[in-house]
Amino acid sequence: MIQQPTLDFLSDLEDNNNRDWFMANKSRYDTARENVIEFTDRLIKLMHKIDPALSPDLEGKKCVMRIYRDIRFSKNKTPYKNNFGISLPTTGTKLGGAEYYLHLQPGKSFIAGGYWMPEANHLKAIRQEIDYNAHDLKAIIDAPEFVKLFGNFTNQEKLKSLPRDYAADNENIELIKLKSFIVMHNLADREIKSPKAAETIAGLCSKIYPLNVFLRNAIN
Template structure:
């Protein structure tokens, strides 16, 4: 489970997002990070039983994303993220395909999966897979349990115009216009404090698993 001190650290970081405060509270950061790594290890162990594509030797530490922001090209110059992010690639050990993602932030925690903003070549391949096998995708995203957990898949950000490879009268044009292919489920802070939360999150991810298989099949 995620400890309350981890959320306390993140709440204080929101109010004190500067290098001086962070250095003075480095021990709190390290303690929070270790909590997230330990949780990731538990979650990862459960996920390997659900998704055989996950690298058996994947290190939980490598799944926890850096808290340091790249501010070189950003107007927001705060040096640290106000959250912990955990990414489990659905195939192999590197990003660049479907994944399971946990965002830990006070009042804004969520579990997500799929592929957010694919690069051009991957986007083209996913659209082609949708064009060829849309019925397979629709069976996944239109299932009652999927909709209950993640909402309407087609309501993600779409292109304003039709992709040039496809016609406006394509019966699956709403899916082909998508920029991302993500299932998203909000999690309350209190849920992350529960001892069995890793199992609950893994169960949610089991409903994302078929979507990740569809996406990664497109990228083969």
């Protein structure tokens, strides 16, 4: 489970996002990061049972993203993220493709999955798969439990114009116009601090798993 001091550190970091404060509290960061890594190791073991494409040899420390922000092209020059991001890829240790993502932030944690902003050739393949086999995708995203957990799948960023080679009267055009194919579910602080937090999150990922399979099949 995620410890309260981990959340406290993130809250304090949000209020003191500067190098002097961070260096003075480096030991708190190290302890918080170790908590997140240990939690991720536990989650990986559970997740492999749900999605065999997620390697059981994946190390938690390689899944926890850097807390240092890339400020080179950003107007926001605060040097640190105020969250821990955890990427659980299903195609080895590299990011990209259909995966799972856990975001830990006081009051704003969530679990997500799917494929965010696919590269051009993958996007083309996914759209083609939807055009050919939309029934399979709809069976996943229109299931009552899926909608209850993740909302309306088409309520995410779309093209304003029609994709090349697709007509406006295509019955699946709202799915085909999507730029990303992701879902997310918010997590309360009490849920991530629970002794059963890893099991709860893995259970939610089990509902995302069929979507990831559909997306992986489309690009493979």
